[in-house]
């Protein structure tokens with residue numbers, strides 16, 4: 001008899017509890033305290049700044065994938081590969097930025113619609129553009145990220161948030177600067193076959 005009851009409850013337990021709903025337990029913009037010896041003001045400022053640079057990094061990352069798919073011309077193969085390499089590196093930055101926001105007690109942006117209304121990088125057209133235009137677009141996006149990250153890094157250092165300062169300087173700024181180098185060399189007008 002005990003078996004009957006047991007087998008019945010096993011069947012019920014195996015049924016997935018789907019379609020569940022509840023209120024959010026931490027709203028976007030709400031900061032929860034973490035014991036990391038950082039003032040609430042410092043953590044709040046870092047979370048706000050990091051969400052901005054996160055939205056811009058996600059946009060830059062996706063711009064690389066768009067260009068990876070849509071590139072054309074004699075340099076197709078090398079740019080196809082380079083754009084994807086930079087995409088992967090930007091994707092790693094996205095993860096580091098989002099996890100830093102959570103570590104500080106904040107809530108990170110995640111979804112495309114929220115990113116679209118937050119980013120300050122201009123929206124590109126849906127269609128295909130020539131290589132020099134693609135490269136120029138990427139360089140402009142990089143400069144936006146580097147400029148804001150430098151000022152945010154200084155703010156974090158002044159507020160005593162060394163972890164955020166380090167992430168911005170060591171990963172975001174240096175990573176973007178290196179990608180800018182690789183990218184900008186593609187729009188230097190030097191002869192391909194015959195010297196001037």
Ligand SMILES: [Fe+2]
Pocket residue numbers: 068084
């Ligand atoms: Fe691909």
